[in-house]
Amino acid sequence: MVYCGMEHCHERPSSATCEERHHGACVRVKPKTYAQVVETLKANGFVFARSSGSHRQFHKPGRVLIVTVPYHGRNTIIKVGVVKSIARQSGIPESEF
Numbered sequence: 583m584v585y586c587g588m589e590h591c592h593e594r595p596s597s598a599t600c601e602e603r604h605h606g607a608c609v610r611v612k613p614k615t616y617a618q619v620v621e622t623l624k625a626n627g628f629v630f631a632r633s634s635g636s637h638r639q640f641h642k643p644g645r646v647l648i649v650t651v652p653y654h655g656r657n658t659i660i661k662v663g664v665v666k667s668i669a670r671q672s673g674i675p676e677s678e679f
Contacts, residue, residue: 611662611665611666611669611676611679612662612665613659613660613661613662613665614659614660614665614679615656615657615658615659615660616651616652616653616654616655616656616657616658616660617656617657618679619651619660619665619668619679620638620640620651622674622678622679623640623649623651623668623672623674626642626672626674626678627642627643628640628641628642628649628672629641629642629643631648633653636652636653636654637650637651637652637653638650638651638653639651642672647671647672647673648671649668649671649672650668650671651668652664665679
C-alpha cells in the first residue's frame with residue numbers, strides 16, 4: 583500500500599487507498615510540463631487569452647477568471663508549487679493535474 587506521506591494516513595492502515603479514505607485530500611501533485619498543464623486547462627474549457635512576457639494567460643468563456651501559466655518553452659518543467667497554484671486559480675481539482 584502506498585501512503586501519501588501526510589500524518590493522518592499513518593494513523594490506521596486499511597485496505598482502502600489514501601485517496602479512497604480521504605476523498606482525494608491526499609493527492610500528490612507531480613511536476614508537469616507546460617504542455618501537460620495547458621492540455622488539462624483546455625480539457626476543462628479554458629482558452630488562450632494573451633501572452634505577457636514569459637507568461638501565458640488563459641480564461642474560461644462566460645466567467646471572469648484568468649489563469650496565468652509560466653512559459654519558458656513547451657517542454658519546460660513547471661514545479662509542484664506552481665502547478666498547485668494553477669489548480670487553485672482555475673478551480674480544477676489537483677487530482678486532474
